[in-house]
Amino acid sequence: MSAVAESRPPGLGAAGAEDPSAARTLRERLRAAFGGPESLVFVVLLILAGALSLASSNFATEFNLQNVGRQTSALAVLCVGVLFVLLVGGIDLSIAGVIGLAAVIAARLAASMSPAEAFLIAVLAATAVGVVNGGLVAVCGLSPIVVTLAMGQALLGVALLLSPNGPIIVDNPGYGDLAASKIGPVPTLVVAALVCLVLGHLLLRRFSLGRYIYSVGGNEQAAWLAGVPTRPVKLTAYAIGGTFAGVAGILLSSRTGSGEATLGSTIMLSAYAAAFIGGVGFGTGRGTVVGVALGAVVLGVISNGIDLLGLNGDWQYIVSGGLIIFAIGFQRAAAQLGWGRG
Amino acid sequence: MSAAAPATAAATAVEACGIEKSFRGIRALRGVSLRVAKGEARALVGANGAGKSTLINVICGAVQPDAGSLQVDGRTVAIRSPRTAIELGIATVHQHDQLVPNLTVAQNVELGDERSARGVGWLTRGARRARAALELVGLEGRADQTVEGMSLAHRQLVSIARAVSRDPHLLILDEPTAALTPLEAGYLMEVIGRLRERGTSLLYVTHRLQELAEIVDWITVMRDGEVVAERSPAVAEADLVELIAGEGVAVHDQQLAAERRRLAGVTGGTKLLRTAGLVDAHGAFRDIDLEVRTGEVLGVAGLPDSGASELLEAIAGARKVAAGTISLDGRALRSRSPRAAARDGIGYLAGDRARRGVVPNSDVAETVALSALPRHSRGGFLRRRQIAVSTRRRMEECKVDPAVARAPITTLSGGNQQKALFARVLANDPRVVVCEDPTAGIDVAGRESIYDLVARLCESGGAVIWAASDLRELVTICDRVVVLWRGTVVAELTREGLDESSLVRAQFNQGGEQK
Numbered sequence: 001m002s003a004v005a006e007s008r009p010p011g012l013g014a015a016g017a018e019d020p021s022a023a024r025t026l027r028e029r030l031r032a033a034f035g036g037p038e039s040l041v042f043v044v045l046l047i048l049a050g051a052l053s054l055a056s057s058n059f060a061t062e063f064n065l066q067n068v069g070r071q072t073s074a075l076a077v078l079c080v081g082v083l084f085v086l087l088v089g090g091i092d093l094s095i096a097g098v099i100g101l102a103a104v105i106a107a108r109l110a111a112s113m114s115p116a117e118a119f120l121i122a123v124l125a126a127t128a129v130g131v132v133n134g135g136l137v138a139v140c141g142l143s144p145i146v147v148t149l150a151m152g153q154a155l156l157g158v159a160l161l162l163s164p165n166g167p168i169i170v171d172n173p174g175y176g177d178l179a180a181s182k183i184g185p186v187p188t189l190v191v192a193a194l195v196c197l198v199l200g201h202l203l204l205r206r207f208s209l210g211r212y213i214y215s216v217g218g219n220e221q222a223a224w225l226a227g228v229p230t231r232p233v234k235l236t237a238y239a240i241g242g243t244f245a246g247v248a249g250i251l252l253s254s255r256t257g258s259g260e261a262t263l264g265s266t267i268m269l270s271a272y273a274a275a276f277i278g279g280v281g282f283g284t285g286r287g288t289v290v291g292v293a294l295g296a297v298v299l300g301v302i303s304n305g306i307d308l309l310g311l312n313g314d315w316q317y318i319v320s321g322g323l324i325i326f327a328i329g330f331q332r333a334a335a336q337l338g339w340g341r342g
Numbered sequence: 343m344s345a346a347a348p349a350t351a352a353a354t355a356v357e358a359c360g361i362e363k364s365f366r367g368i369r370a371l372r373g374v375s376l377r378v379a380k381g382e383a384r385a386l387v388g389a390n391g392a393g394k395s396t397l398i399n400v401i402c403g404a405v406q407p408d409a410g411s412l413q414v415d416g417r418t419v420a421i422r423s424p425r426t427a428i429e430l431g432i433a434t435v436h437q438h439d440q441l442v443p444n445l446t447v448a449q450n451v452e453l454g455d456e457r458s459a460r461g462v463g464w465l466t467r468g469a470r471r472a473r474a475a476l477e478l479v480g481l482e483g484r485a486d487q488t489v490e491g492m493s494l495a496h497r498q499l500v501s502i503a504r505a506v507s508r509d510p511h512l513l514i515l516d517e518p519t520a521a522l523t524p525l526e527a528g529y530l531m532e533v534i535g536r537l538r539e540r541g542t543s544l545l546y547v548t549h550r551l552q553e554l555a556e557i558v559d560w561i562t563v564m565r566d567g568e569v570v571a572e573r574s575p576a577v578a579e580a581d582l583v584e585l586i587a588g589e590g591v592a593v594h595d596q597q598l599a600a601e602r603r604r605l606a607g608v609t610g611g612t613k614l615l616r617t618a619g620l621v622d623a624h625g626a627f628r629d630i631d632l633e634v635r636t637g638e639v640l641g642v643a644g645l646p647d648s649g650a651s652e653l654l655e656a657i658a659g660a661r662k663v664a665a666g667t668i669s670l671d672g673r674a675l676r677s678r679s680p681r682a683a684a685r686d687g688i689g690y691l692a693g694d695r696a697r698r699g700v701v702p703n704s705d706v707a708e709t710v711a712l713s714a715l716p717r718h719s720r721g722g723f724l725r726r727r728q729i730a731v732s733t734r735r736r737m738e739e740c741k742v743d744p745a746v747a748r749a750p751i752t753t754l755s756g757g758n759q760q761k762a763l764f765a766r767v768l769a770n771d772p773r774v775v776v777c778e779d780p781t782a783g784i785d786v787a788g789r790e791s792i793y794d795l796v797a798r799l800c801e802s803g804g805a806v807i808w809a810a811s812d813l814r815e816l817v818t819i820c821d822r823v824v825v826l827w828r829g830t831v832v833a834e835l836t837r838e839g840l841d842e843s844s845l846v847r848a849q850f851n852q853g854g855e856q857k
């Protein structure tokens with residue numbers, strides 16, 4: 001081995017063997033900053049927005065943009081929760097039920113207490129559902145699809161039983177304030193969504209929990225051997241997913257001013273659509289809050305554009321479905337270009 | 343590095359007493375006791391399936407023993423999870439690398455280490471400790487690269503950096519050098535030397551017995567789930583081999599495999615496989631002109647980034663080339679895919695067993711038969727009897743115990759998995775075998791049988807292209823070795839000039855015969 005040590009030329013370690021020039025590190029840095037799927041979504045968003053401002057003079061108005069913001073905020077919050085669960089290699093199909101449950105609980109409680117208290121309890125209930133989901137998946141080792149599908153079904157029943165006379169109309173005037181008010185020119189809903197997004201981003205990027213979540217999604221066994229408490233991490237991811245679904249539920253409920261058991265039926269698919277458009281991988285431990293947020297905004301802009309252009313609103317589902325396939329197809333192509341170890 | 347002095351012999355770093363472990367009736371450990379003193383370096387050797395990795399898994403908390411106890415620093419402890427072991431100061435580098443592909447190198451090094459986070463878990467920036475550890479293994483330049491797509495050797499080094507960054511009391515290394523070239527193995531030896539100066543104990547598993555003398559103080563030999571002997575590193579290699587195998591194994595080390603074949607008049611036949619002006623589509627190598635004759639074993643050497651493994655991949659049809667031709671028997675091969683290559687008689691064994699070799703959800707017999715299925719089916723309908731017969735024969739040839747035919751491949755020991763993969767390549771009766779580290783993790787006896795199989799292939803007019811990180815092995819088995827450096831062939835060493843030190847020099851493009 002001593003011969004080896006002598007024969008190691010200066011600066012030519014195993015890493016340096018490939019030629020670490022300054023230009024390349026710059027390129028690498030650029031690639032690290034803009035090479036992810038997020039930049040693709042961002043470009044798509046810019047193109048969409050540009051096209052819509054040309055097509056309709058109503059698009060780039062303050063009123064319309066506030067409107068888009070209001071429509072998108074609940075979806076964006078829901079997406080963050082979905083992201084956490086997808087990142088640990090799971091899936092949460094109960095979020096539609098959670099949204100309905102949170103809305104019904106908040107609407108019922110608002111009759112006897114302040115809206116803020118009602119909202120808090122509703123969100124805690126949603127967190128509890130997430131903990132149960134997480135426990136069944138992480139501790140009991142049950143299949144996440146089956147567990148959360150069943151949970152969603154059961155929650156729908158609970159929410160329907162809690163609202164026997166159909167949607168609960170809230171007469172507490174403060175209830176709709178969350179949705180109607182603004183902070184400066186920005187709707188409170190948008191601020192709430194931004195707070196959730198920043199919180200999600202910090203959790204994933206700046207806390208060891210986030211690192212653990214990514215590692216469990218990347219290779220659970222490896223993470224476990226490295227000392228990551230994989231079960232608690234998975235459970236926490238589901239709990240966070242439930243919590244954000246609950247928050248999305250109260251945002252939606254505040255907008256409609258009512259508590260409806262089926263409130264979450266279409267938004268769940270939109271949330272997964274937004275996540276996949278935003279570059280989240282299924283079972284690969286890849287995805288960022290920035291990506292899913294952009295995905296949510298893209299969907300919001302599409303549905304807004306369809307309204308503005310006077311098309312039948314149902315077109316939005318076809319467009320977003322097509323967009324998912326386009327997005328993952330594009331990511332695949334990009335991955336193929338970077339194929340190999342070079 | 344003197345042998346453990348009597349004074350320190352009293353202090354125990356870790357001690358396992360009467361450990362038993364069975365997997366579905368197979369007794370992997372039968373009352374194993376092992377003690378590593380503080381500051382001691384102990385080697386654990388034994389044949390494939392002897393139970394070394396299982397014992398390590400017990401010590402590091404990845405497997406719970408059925409019976410027996412563990413002591414760390416003189417206290418009896420229950421190690422319920424890898425986390426417990428890490429908290430006790432035991433750091434492990436597993437036989438199959440355990441990194442998270444979607445995280446960066448630095449993130450992988452920090453993973454699970456609470457000291458990289460503060461209070462509630464707020465991650466600190468900078469990650470200086472991770473970088474310092476990466477510097478030790480020469481990978482500081484790649485700290486921010488994701489692990490996905492890195493070569494096996496580099497991933498192995500990252501695992502080592504992670505273990506070292508935790509300042510362990512006991513460092514466990516399970517075949518750390520299996521994929522390393524001498525350069526990287528040199529890094530490892532430096533790291534080990536530094537840790538030992540600080541008083542870290544070491545438990546070291548390897549099949550490369552010649553490494554032991556310079557690293558360890560004591561050698562523990564395991565056989566069939568039991569500890570059968572303890573020796574000092576001064577023991578003669580032949581005695582050690584006999585202890586490991588439990589019987590007299592004919593190790594023809596004195597006579598190099600290549601010499602044997604030449605004496606038999608096998609080498610130097612007609613042209614069999616040729617590449618002309620081969621250029622990789624992704625720039626890993628360029629202008630490769632090779633020629634392999636019947637009866638020849640052509641070695642390919644190079645550092646992990648030299649393009650050697652990519653070249654083998656390309657020859658085997660698993661990688662796109664931008665230009666150049668590959669011809670077999672003077673006929674240019676047109677359609678290129680591993681399947682087409684197999685039909686043409688080229689068998690391929692990739693270097694990264696865990697990720698590119700084993701299909702995890704299949705059993706051993708299915709693994710061995712996989713490549714040969716087209717030969718054993720008509721219109722897609724499988725002839726089961728024929729498959730069973732052929733599979734069994736290949737398993738016997740490659741020293742895979744026929745009793746495990748129906749066991750899931752992932753439950754085999756690392757070396758036994760590798761034997762099954764080699765059997766898979768042979769099962770398709772290839773004329774040219776293209777393989778990368780085919781003996782990685784295989785014990786001495788198994789290696790001899792693979793050398794014999796290679797000799798037999800050569801005698802029957804075949805040829806082998808053999809890439810290896812273990813240069814000593816290349817010297818043993820090859821008739822000729824080409825050395826790659828940054829994607830081009832920089833040296834070609836024939837039998838006369840073939841020895842380890844000239845190979846090392848050539849890998850860095852220093853001296854050697856320039857081409």
Ligand SMILES: Nc1ncnc2c1ncn2[C@@H]1O[C@H](COP(=O)(O)OP(=O)(O)OP(=O)(O)O)[C@@H](O)[C@H]1O
Nearest residue numbers: 365370390391392393394395396753754755756757
């Ligand atoms: N998860 C498992 N399920 C079933 N059997 C197992 C499992 N893990 C190990 N074994 C068996 O236990 C025995 C010991 O395996 P182990 O991996 O400890 O061997 P080893 O000494 O590390 O061999 P190698 O040198 O090939 O790595 C083998 O017979 C193996 O098949």
Ligand SMILES: [Mg+2]
Nearest residue numbers: 395437755756
């Ligand atoms: Mg092993």
